[in-house]
Amino acid sequence: MLPSTTRSLVTTLYDDARMVVELADLPLPAPGPDEVVVQVEAAPINPSDLGLMFGPALTAQASYEEGRVSAPVPPAAMKALANRIGQQLGIGNEGAGLVVAAGSGAQALVGRRVAAFAGAMYSQYRVIPAAGCMVLPEGVSAREGAAAFVNPLTALGFIETMRADGMSAMVHTAAASNLGQMLVKLCRADGIPLVNIVRSPDQVALLRSIGARHVLDSTSPAFPDELAQALSETGARVVFDAIGGGPLLGTILTTMEKVANADGAYSRYGSTQAKRGYVYGALDMAPITLPRTLGFVWDVSGWLLAPMMERLGPEARARMHGRVATELTTTFACHYKGELSLADALSREAVEDYTRRATGSKFLILPSAPL
Amino acid sequence: MLPSTTRSLVTTLYDDARMVVELADLPLPAPGPDEVVVQVEAAPINPSDLGLMFGPALTAQASYEEGRVSAPVPPAAMKALANRIGQQLGIGNEGAGLVVAAGSGAQALVGRRVAAFAGAMYSQYRVIPAAGCMVLPEGVSAREGAAAFVNPLTALGFIETMRADGMSAMVHTAAASNLGQMLVKLCRADGIPLVNIVRSPDQVALLRSIGARHVLDSTSPAFPDELAQALSETGARVVFDAIGGGPLLGTILTTMEKVANADGAYSRYGSTQAKRGYVYGALDMAPITLPRTLGFVWDVSGWLLAPMMERLGPEARARMHGRVATELTTTFACHYKGELSLADALSREAVEDYTRRATGSKFLILPSAPL
Numbered sequence: 001m002l003p004s005t006t007r008s009l010v011t012t013l014y015d016d017a018r019m020v021v022e023l024a025d026l027p028l029p030a031p032g033p034d035e036v037v038v039q040v041e042a043a044p045i046n047p048s049d050l051g052l053m054f055g056p057a058l059t060a061q062a063s064y065e066e067g068r069v070s071a072p073v074p075p076a077a078m079k080a081l082a083n084r085i086g087q088q089l090g091i092g093n094e095g096a097g098l099v100v101a102a103g104s105g106a107q108a109l110v111g112r113r114v115a116a117f118a119g120a121m122y123s124q125y126r127v128i129p130a131a132g133c134m135v136l137p138e139g140v141s142a143r144e145g146a147a148a149f150v151n152p153l154t155a156l157g158f159i160e161t162m163r164a165d166g167m168s169a170m171v172h173t174a175a176a177s178n179l180g181q182m183l184v185k186l187c188r189a190d191g192i193p194l195v196n197i198v199r200s201p202d203q204v205a206l207l208r209s210i211g212a213r214h215v216l217d218s219t220s221p222a223f224p225d226e227l228a229q230a231l232s233e234t235g236a237r238v239v240f241d242a243i244g245g246g247p248l249l250g251t252i253l254t255t256m257e258k259v260a261n262a263d264g265a266y267s268r269y270g271s272t273q274a275k276r277g278y279v280y281g282a283l284d285m286a287p288i289t290l291p292r293t294l295g296f297v298w299d300v301s302g303w304l305l306a307p308m309m310e311r312l313g314p315e316a317r318a319r320m321h322g323r324v325a326t327e328l329t330t331t332f333a334c335h336y337k338g339e340l341s342l343a344d345a346l347s348r349e350a351v352e353d354y355t356r357r358a359t360g361s362k363f364l365i366l367p368s369a370p371l
Numbered sequence: 372m373l374p375s376t377t378r379s380l381v382t383t384l385y386d387d388a389r390m391v392v393e394l395a396d397l398p399l400p401a402p403g404p405d406e407v408v409v410q411v412e413a414a415p416i417n418p419s420d421l422g423l424m425f426g427p428a429l430t431a432q433a434s435y436e437e438g439r440v441s442a443p444v445p446p447a448a449m450k451a452l453a454n455r456i457g458q459q460l461g462i463g464n465e466g467a468g469l470v471v472a473a474g475s476g477a478q479a480l481v482g483r484r485v486a487a488f489a490g491a492m493y494s495q496y497r498v499i500p501a502a503g504c505m506v507l508p509e510g511v512s513a514r515e516g517a518a519a520f521v522n523p524l525t526a527l528g529f530i531e532t533m534r535a536d537g538m539s540a541m542v543h544t545a546a547a548s549n550l551g552q553m554l555v556k557l558c559r560a561d562g563i564p565l566v567n568i569v570r571s572p573d574q575v576a577l578l579r580s581i582g583a584r585h586v587l588d589s590t591s592p593a594f595p596d597e598l599a600q601a602l603s604e605t606g607a608r609v610v611f612d613a614i615g616g617g618p619l620l621g622t623i624l625t626t627m628e629k630v631a632n633a634d635g636a637y638s639r640y641g642s643t644q645a646k647r648g649y650v651y652g653a654l655d656m657a658p659i660t661l662p663r664t665l666g667f668v669w670d671v672s673g674w675l676l677a678p679m680m681e682r683l684g685p686e687a688r689a690r691m692h693g694r695v696a697t698e699l700t701t702t703f704a705c706h707y708k709g710e711l712s713l714a715d716a717l718s719r720e721a722v723e724d725y726t727r728r729a730t731g732s733k734f735l736i737l738p739s740a741p742l
Contacts, residue, residue, distance in 0.1 A: 005656055052639045083637035161683060266454035268423045269675055278669075292615060292653055293451055296673035304640055304667035361651040 002101055006360040007367075008123035011053050012088045018079055019057035022068040023342060024088065028125050028312060033103040036130050038114060040367040041142035043095030043121040044334065045345075045354050047148050047281060053091045055081060059355045064144035071245035076237055090120025092365065096136065096145035097126075106130035113142055113319075117149035122342060124155060126366050135324060141290050142338075144329050146364060147178075150305065152324040152332040154280065155182040158240045159192065160316050165276055168263045169193035169234040171252055175215070178334050178362055185331045193234035197227075197248070198272060218248060227252065231259045233306050240303065245286030249277050249300070254293045261295075270295020279304035283357065337361050341369040373408060373472055375399060378738075379494035380713055382424050383459045388449055389535070390428035393439040394713060395459070401498050404474040407501050409485060411738040412513035414466030414492040416716075416725050417521050418652060422461045426452060427656075430726045435719050439550065461491025467507065467516035468497075477501035479667040484513055488520035493713060494505050495738050508696060515700050517735060518549075521676065525651065525704040526553040528679050529611045530563065531687050536647055540564035540605040542623055545613035545654060546586070547574035551734055555583045556702045564605035566598075589619060598623065604631045609647040611674065616657030620648050620671070625664045632666075641666020647673035654728065678715065708732050712740040 004027040012020050019157035031037050045053075057071035073081070080087055096115040102108075114133035118126060121146045136145040162170050172183055175196035187194040188211055195214040196207050207215045214230045216223055230236070237256050241249045253275055275295075279288065280303040289302065309317055337360060340350050345365055376396040383391050416424075428442035444452070467486040485504035485563050489497060507516040533541050543554055546567035558565040559582055566585040567578050578586045585601045587594055601607070608627050611618045614684050624646055631642035646666075650659065651674040661671065680688055695703055711734055725734045 048639070055639070082638070083635070087637065124715075137398075143554060226610065250658065261454065264454065266452070266458065266460075268419070268426070272678065282663055285663050287621065287663065290659040290671075292656050292658065292663075294673065296675035297678060299672040300661075300671040302665065302667035305645065308667060 002028060002125070004199075004334070006123050008120065008126040008344060009053075009091050009345060009365075010088045011091055012085050012086070013037060013073065013081055013371055015085050017073045017075065018070050019054055019073050020068065020070045021053055021091075021346065026090075026123070029127055030103060031103040031106070031127050033105045034130050035103050035127050036099045036106050036109050036114070036133060037101040038097045038116060038126050038133075039100045040097040040121050040123055040126055042097070042146035043092045043365045043367060044147040044150075044336070045365060046093060046147075047283075047357055047361045049091055049093055049149065050357065051282075052089060054355060055064070059351055062351065064346070064347070067343060067346060069346050069351055090123065092121030092123070093117060093119055094147060094149040095121030095365075095367070096142040096148065097368065099133070100125070100140070102130065109133060109135070112136075113140070113145065115145040115148035121122070122345070122365050124342075134321065134325060137328070140328055143364065145224060147334045148324055148328060148332070151179045151182055151334065152328075153309065153320055154305055155179055156187055156303060156320040156323065157312070158183060158187060158278075159190065160312050160320070161278065161303070161308065162192075162238050163237060164312070165274070167236075167238045167276070169195075169236035169272075171195040171231070171236050171239035173197045173239065173248060174199070175212075177242065178205055179242075180207070182212060182332055185208055193215070193236060194366065195227075195230045195234055195236050197252070221235045224251075224255070227255050228259055231256055232262070238274060240278050240280055242281035243283045244279045244281060244288055245284030247289060249279065249288060250290045250294075253277050253298060253300070254291050257293065257295050257298070268351070270297065272297055274299070277301070280304070284286070335362070336364045339364045339366050339369075341365075342367055373399060373496065375609075377494050377496040377589060378549060379491065379712060380424075380462050380716060380736075381459045382462055383425070383457070384444065384452055384455050386456050388444045389441050389549060390425055390444050391441045392462075392717065393441065394717070397461075397494070398687060401472040401499055402434070402472060402477070402498050404476045405501050406474050406498050407477050407480050407485070407504060408472040408496050409468045409472045409487060409504075411466045411468040411492050411494055411497055413468070413517035413734045414463045414738060415518040415521075415707070416734045416736060417464060417518075418654070419521065420462055421466055421726060421728065422653075423460060425726060432720055433719070433722065435717070438714060438717060440717050440722055460491055461494065462495070463492035464490055465518060465520040466492030466512040466736075466738070467519065467657040468739065469513070470504070472494070473501065480504060483507075484516065485510070486516040486519035493716070493736050493738055495713075505692065505696060507697055508590065508699070511699055514735065515704070518705045519605070519695055519703070522550045522553055522705065524680065524691055524701075525676055526550055526557055526703075527691040527694065528676060528683070529554060530557060530561065531683050531691070532552075532649065532674070532679065533563075533609050535683070536609055536645070537647075538607075538609045538647070540566075540607035540609075540611035541605050542568065544568045544610065544623075545570070545652070546583075547577055550613075551578070552581060553685045553703055560702070563728065564607060565604055566601045566607050568598075568623070584604075595622075597624070598626050599630055601626055603633070603690055608644060609621050609649070611649050611651055613652035614654045615650045615652060615659055616655030618660060620650065620659060621661045621665075624648050624669060624671070628664065628666050628669070641668065643668055645670070648672070651675070706733070707735045710735045710737050710740075713738055
């Protein structure tokens with residue numbers, strides 16, 4: 001017998017500029033004919049989850065009580081959030097667990113372990129459409145399948161996007177992330193030259209240890225020359241950028257332009273080679289700045305998984321999902337700093353750790369673990 | 372009989388960081404079988420011509436002698452110009468004149484008045500491919516046909532680009548320019564809602580006088596609200612930006628995002644409406660800055676006439692050229708502040724006037740006028 005409510009983590013922005021993240025018991029409806037009830041066993045905390053969970057709230061000034069964290073939102077940030085004031089929102093884009101009940105049309109899934117990208121996965125139970133479930137291969141645990149969507153599809157999406165642009169090599173920033181490590185493995189397997197840009201010597205060592213060939217530390221004085229060299233060697237003219245703000249993206253694109261011009265005749269309009277930047281993250285919320293030494297043949301775009309998957313079409317999507325399923329425990333294996341129950345996730349220690357958004361501080365929430 | 376040399380304006384950057392613009396007598400070769408010799412009667416000074424002619428040189432510090440201007444280039448700007456050091460380059464993208472001689476395959480053009488987009492048009496005579504000539508309609512003068520390419524095709528190219536993006540309304544900055552006035556007339560004729568952004572009340576009045584409906588002064592305190600209102604009314608989600616540097620482009624795109632979000636439910640990724648910015652000019656050489664309140668569904672690109680014409684394909688190109696020819700003296704009529712002989716163009720008074728790049732200070736060079 002299923003319970004009538006489910007314990008969940010929810011986030012609410014109040015009009016007095018408090019962001020409250022708390023435990024709530026939400027009604028658990030019966031599944032419709034094509035729906036399943038998943039007992040969620042594991043769900044990762046991705047940067048995109050933090051964007052909803054705490055948004056721009058100042059977690060360093062948060063106050064903590066049993067099952068509840070409250071953090072102030074700076075007045076300047078309230079305007080952009082007007083549409084969410086007063087709404088209690090579930091958190092957790094993706095996760096995995098056991099199908100414990102199903103509607104009449106989805107009985108075959110009962111007892112199977114599935115992954116889903118359904119939102120509000122930081123819940124003991126979630127009712128979701130059967131069509132949105134990825135059945136995990138035999139022997140793959142919920143922990144291993146928890147992050148089967150966001151990072152794997154983003155990494156594969158970069159490759160599909162690069163190919164759709166007619167390019168054959170790429171640059172990636174903040175490349176020591178879990179996503180970045182996947183991309184190193186994928187590009188190696190597919191023979192795609194990849195220029196990894198990281199922010200410390202430790203991260204250089206980490207990526208080299210998993211077989212990355214071009215790894216540049218943007219804090220090194222040699223970075224500008226090394227970047228030009230790597231762009232010249234690989235021919236990479238597309239960059240996937242997790243950072244967005246600050247000078248790095250502009251530096252990469254203008255270096256592409258410089259390399260493209262190096263052997264050409266003078267043109268007042270710059271190189272005719274296409275140069276593309278995709279901003280897929282917001283590790284730095286400062287404005288993106290693009291120097292005018294870019295020439296005129298360049299494109300910079302926001303990159304977001306869901307619309308990109310739409311644009312790539314059903315065939316590419318099926319290919320991507322299939323590859324994720326077969327390589328979940330190898331290429332797409334994810335490393336966590338720790339595991340948290342729903343209640344643990346509201347402790348000061350945990351919040352301060354996972355909101356740092358630093359490489360190597362990724363956590364897994366276990367929503368069905370005892371509170 | 373043709374002369375063996377032709378008087379021309381040329382520009383040379385020397386490695387001691389002097390930009391020298393001067394008169395030179397260049398050899399005039401005999402035309403090949405498919406070439407014509409044009410006696411150039413009129414050629415406009417477009418902003419793109421100034422980019423080659425003086426580039427980043429400090430014309431306020433120029434020294435003048437007979438038939439020669441020399442202006443210093445700031446050291447920081449020299450690096451980007453390394454490829455042109457020591458090269459004597461012809462100036463003048465476009466112009467019009469009389470065909471005075473032709474090769475065996477192009478005799479039919481002798482005696483016709485043509486416009487061409489051939490470069491180095493600030494010359495008494497130019498040898499160019501017959502295929503690159505647009506024969507001017509009967510009764511159209513060289514003065515009227517001198518600017519038949521850059522501005523008309525750019526204005527038509529904006530409309531083609533907008534349509535290729537699936538959009539039906541647009542924003543234009545620095546909209547009081549000659550190009551902007553053409554765009555006002557074209558958009559009115561084609562029923563395309565156009566939001567014009569200018570920088571003074573005089574420019575507002577000018578555009579209103581030729582029938583523009585949405586004209587906003589970005590220096591007005593009411594600008595942010597007026598912009599949101601105009602974007603909301605027109606649905607414009609694409610901007611063609613002549614300025615590039617500074618905050619205006621980012622302001623327009625973030626206002627598009629704000630308007631797109633106004634009625635929607637909260638989404639942490641922002642609006643799903645496409646928002647596009649095309650940077651086609653560089654009136655401000657400061658970096659382009661894009662605030663992160665843009666959401667993730669946006670594209671900003673360089674826009675350059677020649678590659679855009681290539682991309683649009685032969686059918687669109689033929690349609691554009693045809694329209695230019697028939698509307699040269701109406702829609703595409705161009706207004707000049709004055710006319711200059713080749714020698715006049717090197718006077719202090721003229722250089723200081725046309726290098727201001729200000730709306731209303733556009734000049735026409737008459738290369739065949741007596742020196």
